Amino acid sequence: MQTKVKKLIENILEKEIVLEKPKDISLGHFATPVAFSLAKELRKSPMQIAQDLALKFQDNDIFEEVSAVKGFLNFKLSNKFLEENINKAFELDYDFAKNIDDTKKESILLEFVSANPTGPLHIGHARGAIFGDALLRVGKYLGYDIVSEYYVNDAGAQMGLLATSLYLAAKEYILKEEVEYPEQFYRGDYLIDIANKCIEKYGKDIFNDESKKDELAQFAKDEVMKIIISDLKDLGVEFDNFVSEKSLYSSWEDTKKVLEDNGSLYTKDGKVWIKSTELGDDVDRVVVRDNGIPTYLAGDIIYHKNKYDRNFDRYINIWGADHHGYITRVKSAIKFLGNNPDTLEVILSQMVALLQNGKPYKMSKRAGNVILMSEITEQIGADALRFIFLTKKSDTHLEFDIELLKNNDSSNPVFYINYAHARINQLFKKADLSLDDVKDVNIDNINQDAKDLIFQSLLLGTILDEAFTKRDMQKVTDYLHSLSAMVHKFYNEHKIVGIEDEKAYLKALAMAALSIRVGLKVLGINAKEVM
DSSP, X not given: OHHHHHHHHHHXXXXXXXXXXXXXXXXXXXXXXXXHHHHHHXXXXXXHHHHHHHGGGTTOTTEEEEEEETTEEEEEEOHXXXXXXXXHHHHHGGGTTOOOOGGGOXXXXXXXXXXXXXXXXXXXXXXXHHHHHHHHHHHHHHTOEEEEEEEEOOSSHHHHHHHHHHHHHIIIIISOOOOOOOSSOOOSHHHHHHHHHHHHHHOGGGGGOGGGHHHHHHHHHHHHHHHHHHHHHHTTOOOSEEEEHHHHGGGHXXXXXXXXXXXXXXXXXXXXXXXXGGGTOSSOEEEEOTTSOBOHHHHHHHHHHHHHHTOOSEEEEEEEGGGTTHHHHHHHHHHHTTSOGGGEEEEEEOOEEEEETTEEOOOOTTTSSSOBHHHHHXXXXXXXXXXXXTSSOTTSOEEEETTGGGOSSXXXXXXXXXXXXXXXXXXXXXHTOOHHHHTTOOOTTSOHHHHHHHHHHTTHHHHHHHHHHTTOTHHHHHHHXXXXXXXXXXXXXXXXXXXXXXHHHHHHHHHHHHHHHHHHHHTTOOOOSOO
């Protein structure tokens, strides 16, 4: 709605403006400081300019009042304009907040999670998964052409380590043999499950044949990916594409040739280096070891060449915070490959601290030494986990207590918002009315609190736009919590059922319910009808 109002004001003033929402809604629904920017040009005070500009809005049915206050131009929307927007929202239902325009035709490749396929996802992975999926959903809702992708790191030393870990689990827990554990290996009961499946398919002898190590690694990787995909699906996260790192290495020589032709590689100490310091990295990086095997960075370079070869307008990577140092070197490689590194956007996802009754959460034995994502999803539900992970920007530290998310009171933000939605539904049941009974009712006689509730409810499209543009899903969760607070306050302070303008007030509340329902749905959460 804010975009629509902004365009209307700009058409009347015949100039571009900045449109803001005053902290005190009694001053108006919107305000612009445009008079201050015109003061030098017009050689008048901002207060006089604002007063002059206000006159341009006389006899306009969009605004109930346009006033000049301390140089600001304040706009109060008319009942007629609010009602037109509510009626349109009811007509569009789930699509009411889309605000689709031609500027959103941008195609985006969004890569997230991309955890090594060596074990089930832990709670830290959940943060990037939820943020990435919410960004994907909001972007698609707003009309962006977005493809989601998971990069499977199925090459390198971790695959050999996975095979060794599977071998150790089979020997100790299934074949009951004594084993000597190396310094590094993966732990967790999931390896025993995979070892049993491996024996079922290949027989026990596979664990006595050293030549079968690669086959073990491939089998284990495939089974771990099944676990990962299943756990993500339980969380409401699914991907359009899965890209195998191993499958991309066949194009390494072609990629290397492009880099060589651009003069970005050199050989030293038997290794091949990329000149990443030329583009801001602190040191040059090795892309081929002295044994001729490409490094992990080489894999990333091949993958990003593959991405850019698919010709998206923008590329977004959501990485764990520990990958911060990789940003410059990957962008350097993109530049050396002849592509524009500015179209790559890297968003970092910080770690999560999980508490239970105020104390650090106890590690899962099944996971070995981490807190499993699936374990927390099972305890508190996907909706609660998704919401709480979106209540802070992804690049800030997040700490929460899972017991709080089991409370049926205002301390639990998910309950608080769902309860607001359920309360509105309960009022309709109590009045024995449906949306069809109230959607065409005139709202002229409702009080200011109800009008403010309608205005706030109609801002969802603006909030979603800001959240996607700034890559900040916290804006949506904050908005939903604030709107729900208004609903609870209105419910507690005003009698609704049985009063003279009952239907008009229920119409205002129905608009709030629609915004809550759509806002949650866009985040991948279903609003509850009954609590």
